[in-house]
Amino acid sequence: MNRTNQILAILFGLQIVLAIVIFAASQPSNAQVETGPLLGALTPSDVNEIIISENNGESLRIQLNDDNEWVLPDAGDYPVQEERVDALLTDIAGLQNNRLIARNRSSHDRLQVADDNFQRRIEIMTDDDHEVLFLGSSGGVNARHTRVDGDDAVYLTSGLQPFDAPVQLSSWVDTLYFSVPRNDIVQINLENPNGTFEFKKIDDEWQYTGLQAGEVFDPDSINNLLTRLSSLRLTVPLGTEADAAWGMDDPQAVVTVTVRSEVETEDSTGGDNQDAAPVESDTTADSGNVESESGDEESEPEFVETTYTLRLGNQIEGDTDYVLISSESPYYVQVAQFVGDTFLNMTHDGLLVTEEESNTSNETP
Incomplete structure (x- = not known):
């Protein structure tokens, strides 16, 4: 083999190595440095505001008022069903980061977790923190592509679907x-x-x-x-x-x-x-007594x-x-x-x- 062929062979080998490196870098790693809750140490009881948005511009805001009750501030503080909010926050806190799907921003649009293309955008606020979660396309039965704002990594999560976070006001109140x-x-x-x-x-x-x-x-x-x-x-x-x-x-x-x-x-x-509510002043009441066969008044x-x-x-x-x-x-x-x-x-x-x-x-x- 002459010198020219040797150089060409070396260059070809380097191309193969480079291609392998690039391909490997674009694939999700099965080995996570640290796995656990997707939103870290989020505690549902610390959350005081939630904003849910759809990609079409519709949104819903739920807020904790001064009486520690969940209300709809954009509907005159109409009361929200507490169990609905508790269930949503529990599901969010339970999301795990143990199934990495992609690490590149170029995959966000395809998986519907981009800033301007998503199934749901959920903002979770506490006194000390503000997290934004993107729910994307389906990844299988009860599985959803999910991303946390500020991180390019996309995970496959279970336990939270877009229908669990509707933007219709009537979905959150007692109708x-x-x-x-x-x-x-x-x-x-x-x-x-x-x-x-x-x-x-x-x-x-x-x-x-x-x-x-x-x-x-x-x-x-x-x-x-x-x-x-x-x-x-x-x-x-x-x-x-x-x-x-x-x-x-x-x-x-x-x-x-x-x-x-x-x-x-x-x-x-x-x-x-004794603890029964008294009759209101704008009501009228009627009653009477009758005497039983035993002589006692009933x-x-x-x-x-x-x-x-x-x-x-x-x-x-x-x-x-x-x-x-x-x-x-x-x-x-x-x-x-x-x-x-x-x-x-x-x-x-x-x-x-x-x-x-x-x-x-x-x-x-």
Whole structure:
């Protein structure tokens, strides 16, 4: 082999070695210098604020208030379900760095953990620290590509998925906004553009006080109304300050509900009732005593009547939801269109037994 061939052979060998080195450097190392929690010594109880963002610009902020309660500061400090936040922080603290997938920034976009391309961006704040976590593309069953801001390393983690960190406000709150026991409702007054409607329950039968001569009330016509009042759910909490566009100073519909419920006493509960909440001043109560066969006086059940008011505003601009507020809550909320329509679309004629229904009833043997 002449000198030229020797030089070429050496250069070729160096190229092979260099290629091997470059390839090896681009691959994740199975040997971690130190493995453990991805966010180090993060303690869930130290966290006081969380910001969750989607790549489309939508975001959600959850904050710990002065009373150590989780709230939505952008919705008038509407209360958050504590267990949802606790579960999220526990999942984040449990993420491990024992499965390194990539170490180069060039892989971030492909794995959806880049600064401008991600499934979720989660900011976790404490008094002394501020961490940012990127959740990326799926890496298999219950596995997700994950990166901590400020570090190019991408890990495959389990235990936290994008659906565990939604940005919809309703995903973090108790959506049951107003509720009363259906069987305890004894009177309903509803005002809307079609008129004023009053219903009273007498001897467990609903009666409509607005009947004219010859008209017959159809009790089934208020089933939807009773259903809405017994379990009314919000779609979005709005806060405590009203927007003029909502029209709450001149609501489209006003519903007044009177509920008659039994007051729990020591006799009815079988225990000490000293800590029971007192009857509020705006309620009315009735009770009495009867004498038993043995001559001892036995207390009749005591009942209290409480009145609640719901006010329905306008539909949200660009949406079909209505704005509503209850006398039992300082918060305005959005409710689904079918809820608002139940209050707004009630008419006198819609409460009556039609002539066809009446004829059918008379023909039934």
